Amino acid sequence: MSDETPRAGTVFWNGILPENPVYRSLLGMCPTLAVTNNLNSAMTMAAATTFVLVASNLMISLIRSWLRPHLRILVFTLTIATFVTIVDKLLAAYMFSMSQQLGPYIPLIIVNCLIVSRCEACASRQPVSTALLDGLGMGAGFALALASIATIRELLGSGTLFGLAVLPESWPGWGIMVLPPGAFLTLGALLGLTNWIRERRTAS
Amino acid sequence: MDTLTDLFLIFFGAAIINNFVLHSFVGVCPFLGVSTRTDSALGMGMAVTFVMGVATTASWALTRTLLRPGAPLVAWGWDLAGFEGAAPDLSVLSYIIYIFVIAGSVQFVEMYVRKLFPALHKSFGIFLPLITTNCAILFACLLVMKELQGPGPLWGLHHSLALSLGGGLGFTLAIVLMAGLREELEFCDVPKPLKGTGIALLVAGILAMAFMGFAGVDQGIADAISSAGGTR
Amino acid sequence: MHNSLHYVSEARAVIFLAIFAGVALSMVEATLGPRIAENVRRQTYDRIPELVPGASSTSTQEISLQPDVGSVNAIYAACDESGTLTGWVLRGQEQGYSGPIVLLVGVDPQASRITGLFVLQQTETPGLGALITRDSFLEQFSGLPANTPIQMMKHATQPGQVQAVSGATISSVAVADAVNRTLSEFRNLLEKTDSRDHMLEQLPSQGKDV
Numbered sequence: 001m002s003d004e005t006p007r008a009g010t011v012f013w014n015g016i017l018p019e020n021p022v023y024r025s026l027l028g029m030c031p032t033l034a035v036t037n038n039l040n041s042a043m044t045m046a047a048a049t050t051f052v053l054v055a056s057n058l059m060i061s062l063i064r065s066w067l068r069p070h071l072r073i074l075v076f077t078l079t080i081a082t083f084v085t086i087v088d089k090l091l092a093a094y095m096f097s098m099s100q101q102l103g104p105y106i107p108l109i110i111v112n113c114l115i116v117s118r119c120e121a122c123a124s125r126q127p128v129s130t131a132l133l134d135g136l137g138m139g140a141g142f143a144l145a146l147a148s149i150a151t152i153r154e155l156l157g158s159g160t161l162f163g164l165a166v167l168p169e170s171w172p173g174w175g176i177m178v179l180p181p182g183a184f185l186t187l188g189a190l191l192g193l194t195n196w197i198r199e200r201r202t203a204s
Numbered sequence: 205m206d207t208l209t210d211l212f213l214i215f216f217g218a219a220i221i222n223n224f225v226l227h228s229f230v231g232v233c234p235f236l237g238v239s240t241r242t243d244s245a246l247g248m249g250m251a252v253t254f255v256m257g258v259a260t261t262a263s264w265a266l267t268r269t270l271l272r273p274g275a276p277l278v279a280w281g282w283d284l285a286g287f288e289g290a291a292p293d294l295s296v297l298s299y300i301i302y303i304f305v306i307a308g309s310v311q312f313v314e315m316y317v318r319k320l321f322p323a324l325h326k327s328f329g330i331f332l333p334l335i336t337t338n339c340a341i342l343f344a345c346l347l348v349m350k351e352l353q354g355p356g357p358l359w360g361l362h363h364s365l366a367l368s369l370g371g372g373l374g375f376t377l378a379i380v381l382m383a384g385l386r387e388e389l390e391f392c393d394v395p396k397p398l399k400g401t402g403i404a405l406l407v408a409g410i411l412a413m414a415f416m417g418f419a420g421v422d423q424g425i426a427d428a429i430s431s432a433g434g435t436r
Numbered sequence: 437m438h439n440s441l442h443y444v445s446e447a448r449a450v451i452f453l454a455i456f457a458g459v460a461l462s463m464v465e466a467t468l469g470p471r472i473a474e475n476v477r478r479q480t481y482d483r484i485p486e487l488v489p490g491a492s493s494t495s496t497q498e499i500s501l502q503p504d505v506g507s508v509n510a511i512y513a514a515c516d517e518s519g520t521l522t523g524w525v526l527r528g529q530e531q532g533y534s535g536p537i538v539l540l541v542g543v544d545p546q547a548s549r550i551t552g553l554f555v556l557q558q559t560e561t562p563g564l565g566a567l568i569t570r571d572s573f574l575e576q577f578s579g580l581p582a583n584t585p586i587q588m589m590k591h592a593t594q595p596g597q598v599q600a601v602s603g604a605t606i607s608s609v610a611v612a613d614a615v616n617r618t619l620s621e622f623r624n625l626l627e628k629t630d631s632r633d634h635m636l637e638q639l640p641s642q643g644k645d646v
Contacts, residue, residue: 068447175561188409
């Protein structure tokens with residue numbers, strides 16, 4: 001990554017489509033598969049991850065002149081773990097049933113490769129404003145990816161979106177979609193689809 | 205007899221019923237990344253199992269003595285320092301402590317395996333540094349934390365070892381199965397967009413479906429054990 | 437001396453973050469901790485009025501258990517506003533299809549009839565086992581005697597039998613097992629004089645007519 005500061009719009013858009021964390025870099029698989037069986041959990045997880053991503057990016061960017069090569073990972077880990085604890089407590093205080101539903105997956109944001117890789121690739125070298133935009137863009141891309149999977153799984157699996165019935169009662173509800181295999185199958189199929197679309201666009 | 209049944213349920217549950225990769229979705233990155241050949245898959249699985257055992261033991265010990273409400277060491281230190289009132293609840297520091305415990309465990313395992321079991325180190329040593337960001341280890345620590353910080357009987361060391369062994373061996377089972385399947389897939393005509401991760405995910409989905417068939421098996425075996433052994 | 441100072445300045449980032457973490461997390465714990473504890477408490481206490489008719493969640497209190505009482509995790513003495521004992525709520529647990537099922541059972545003061553049932557936690561299959569949380573299934577337990585084991589049937593024909601959720605036999609049977617074990621252990625506690633006295637001592641002073 002070059003050291004000159006990229007344009008703001010490019011930085012933000014980068015995380016959404018060209019370098020989408022899930023579909024392009026295959027980062028953050030665990031939460032992507034685990035909480036996407038309904039849109040409410042998926043969006044809450046995306047919001048929590050974006051919060052940690054933005055906060056960590058900001059913090060690392062602020063102290064980037066103090067970073068030393070051999071202590072880098074320690075610093076990143078400590079920052080991320082602190083913000084994840086904060087977001088976990090916030091959820092438990094204000095959205096208790098959702099926090100119970102998401103369970104251990106919120107603390108697992110700490111080991112979400114997405115955040116560490118953004119701290120490393122961007123926040124440790126770029127000024128605060130760029131780091132902020134990168135965090136927001138990657139977070140938005142992550143949210144988009146989670147939403148795409150969750151929409152399919154919830155619609156086909158329970159006939160609802162955000163818990164509201166969308167499909168008629170007669171829809172049998174493909175239980176498998178809501179269960180673990182459905183997560184793997186949906187992500188695999190969508191990955192194939194996005195790859196195929198990209199092949200077509202580069203070919204034409 | 206009850207303890208043995210409990211331990212069995214925990215072990216079998218973590219390994220098969222609620223398999224860490226195929227049911228709880230942790231450790232998916234190494235699962236997809238290292239499952240292209242059976243020997244490297246076995247190596248990765250062994251590395252994960254070792255580190256998981258060490259890390260959960262350390263975090264069990266720390267949580268039981270320090271990081272839960274009413275932790276004995278905290279209460280003792282509080283009284284010793286002469287402070288009034290109830291000792292503080294340090295459980296808010298749990299996640300930070302765990303992640304450093306895991307990083308430390310990886311170092312520890314690497315050091316000792318290199319010294320004492322060089323042959324083993326040859327087979328899975330290179331995977332060890334990758335494990336620090338492995339969700340599976342943190343997940344195992346979180347499961348132990350839930351049992352120690354919530355209501356209900358506190359888990360002993362044997363419980364957390366059963367969990368980590370079960371989780372690690374289950375992960376190994378899943379990744380080795382996957383590697384075998386992917387080795388076969390190399391000779392198949394996979395459509396281009398699905399090559400690599402795409403087809404691996406679809407195969408993982410089918411594998412997950414297969415594992416779903418085990419649900420209820422642990423309860424049946426547990427009942428058989430306890431009716432053979434005595435009361436339940 | 438120069439060397440130690442050098443190391444400290446090299447580790448500036450880590451020291452700063454450690455202090456930041458300490459301050460931020462203690463603030464978070466101080467402000468949010470009570471709220472979270474209240475959320476956890478309300479998960480159980482909000483259910484008391486539905487589980488034991490006439491009881492109020494504010495007068496209900498938890499009874500401390502003597503060690504090793506097996507499957508009964510917690511006992512709550514459900515009292516009405518005047519402090520009279522109107523029933524007991526027990527928390528019990530059993531292994532279901534894909535994980536433990538934790539439930540709350542309400543009984544009358546003599547533990548002779550079930551007054552309500554609520555599933556606190558379950559990780560059963562959505563659309564199948566998870567349907568044990570539906571009122572239509574749980575209502576069947578109200579009014580059933582607490583001194584005979586409940587039978588879970590595919591087709592309930594006689595009183596004392598409960599209709600299982602179709603396609604979720606294991607989950608339904610787990611619920612029945614949890615209820616049966618919890619109730620029988622609680623009844624044992626009530627029958628033995630020393631444990632019974634130990635429980636009754638902890639109640640507010642009036643109305644201990646068990």
